[in-house]
Amino acid sequence: MPWGLLKYGFSKKYPARQDIPPNKELKNSYDVIIIGGGGHGAAIAYHLARYHGITNVAVLDKGYIGGGNTARNTAVIRSNYITPESVDFYKESVELYKQLSNELGYNMLYSQRGQLTLAHSDASMRTFRLRAEVNKQCGVRSEMVDREQIRELVPCLNLDKNARYPIIGGLWHKDGGTARHDSVAWGYAMRASQLGVEFHQRTEVTDIKQSNGRVTGVVTNRGTVNCKDVVQAVAGMSTIVAKMAGIQLPIRTFPLQAMVTQPLKPFVDPLVSSAALHCYISQTARGEIVIGGGSDPYELYSTRSSLDLKEGLIGHLLEMFPFLSEVKLLRQWTGMTDMTPDYSPIMGETPLQNYWIDGGWGTWGFKATPIAGKRMAETVARGRAPDQIRPFSLSRFRTYHLSNEAGATAASH
Template identity: 65%
Template sequence: MPFSLLKYGLSSEYPAEVDLPPPTELKSRYDVVIIGGGGHGLATAYYLAKYHGITKIAVLEKAYLGSGNTARNTAVIRSNYLTPEGVRFYSESVRMFQGLSNEFDYNIMYSERGQLTLAHTDSTVRAFRQRAEVNTHFGGRTEMLDRQQIRELVPTLNLDPGHLPVMAGLWHIDGATARHDAVAWGYAKEAAKRGVEIHQLTEVQDLVVEGGKIRAVKTNRGTVQCGCVVQAVAGHSSVLASKAGFTMPIISYPLQAMVTQPFKPFLDPLVSSSALHCYVQQTSRGEVVFGGGSDPYPLYNTRSTLDLKESLIVAALEMFPFLSQARLMRQWAGTTDMTPDYSPIMGESPVENYYLDAGWGTWGFKATPICGKTMAELVASGGKTPDLIAPFALERFARFRQVNEMGATAASH
């Protein structure tokens, strides 16, 4: 075996495949410019190239691929939302995630583990029963568990944390995780293979709008003309929209998480409690991840704070007291673009041929495949909104047709 590896390493055929071609100069014009080289932007480029034959595409990323919220989340995948619109949308995304490794010929480390959300009050139990019914009816696999079933599912969980004993749980069978950077690189690899240009270290400085229509994008490497633009910049969505001349009902907040040293496997499901404002999961490497709600004030800085660390630790130890001696390895934050109804903004904007992929808050990673697919359909059709994302249009706020997903997150915000 060592000789075989050495022979392969010295072979002229190694490396067998280059994932991304070397950097190139920006062209003067593209059919589609996608601003944001995270999962959503790369997925949109991939599906445009694969299913619609549109390959004259430039993906512009101001840093490196997947360096924004794609790299700063906890990689949770689920579809146990509150509304029929949300459940249908995220259930399709879960289905697509399950086949991505085979589609890319690239392991995204998808792991179906289930998600358990704890109910500590009678009112939460009632809400969970309704949520389970909505999920079952619209394509999700979610059911209620009693205390005994929870004890059997997660033997290490403390069912009586202080003044908040666990009364029941919402068990989401489809809950899963995947390697977030592998998802981004898988989409990038396949998009580039089909002719999409991916430009890193290319920051958008301004947008040229004439006659109510997007005409060009100004970057630190020059100006490019374009047929249309897709905005997919997560926490900086409102900032970029202002450059196009309109506002969105979005406020950005930091969202922090942290991880411990690795342990032998003791926790397979994802466990969350909205009452404790905390969720806990163990990675495939044995590390224990703690996450919770957004910071209570708007900010674009992705820094870590001591007060959030302390509150997460207190809540996590309520659920798993034996972790009191665990050592933290690192702490990080992303920037979440929150909308008033906790649902995304997808579709057309007030500027012609300028399309929005924004307002993802804390749930953007889990929507990556279906978002890319539906945004590609929207662009390729010239603005005909797919039925699956029609409820998430920006105009819903003017029409008072919000899709209220408040409380559907793993921890309340």
């Protein structure tokens, strides 16, 4: 083994495959242009090519594949939401995640370990009971648990009744889990490329051409390209890109920070979260503790990290796991969340006939990657949104048929 690695290191010709072909020259036109090369953009491209036979597709990203919010999340997967339409939507996404490694022939490192959301008040317990019943009605495995059940699930959790925020119960979601975010983006991109989709990295969209209520093409830093349809899937930059098309979105963008510790021996298997403490954690296969919390309280198009958030998040973590006080942090990072007023995504039609949007995901875009790819590809191929994503249409903000998920976050905003 060491001799083989040494030969590989000094070899002038590497046998490793190249998953994504290098940038080609942009063609004059494509059937579909997807703006955004993250998990959603790659998933849409894959589903268009494999299940709808649309392969003349270009995915444009101003950075690199999976380098935006896909690379900056905490990789949590779950379906324990509040409204029936959201529960059904994310339930199918979880089912797709279970088969995704086989679907793409690429190891997603998917691990279904369950999620425990802690309740520190009677009000939280009442809310959790409602969520548990809605989840059960929709076929999602969620149930209320008491302190003794919590002790069995996470023995090292601080269950002191005299704690500042004593734990009185919780919501146990058996379907919760994690997957490797980079693998999801690269798996979809690799298979889409093999089916004929072109991925153009370092290709920034600077304007969107339109005529008579339709998009006719996009202007990039590498030239202008014509197209029949455009899909926008750019996460935190949703409002900026939509403005190029003359569309105003009800979205505000906030930084969302997270951090990870040095590796430790395994001590917690489920994902553990507390909305009251604005904190959640999970332990990776390498032993690192991934720590996340709520969004920053101010709007900003930035991925810088802050000491204030770090100190507050660590303080809340130690409320739950005091013995971690001497553990060292390895790194801290930030993504950009595109939040809608009702905390649900915007999917489907826009005022432009052939301009489709996939945005407004806030803190749960990664969870929806497979189902968003499937349903948005169906939308483009058929020219209309399927029934499953109609509750998330942009028009709901005009008709006030909102889908309120404001209390469904693992760490409240």
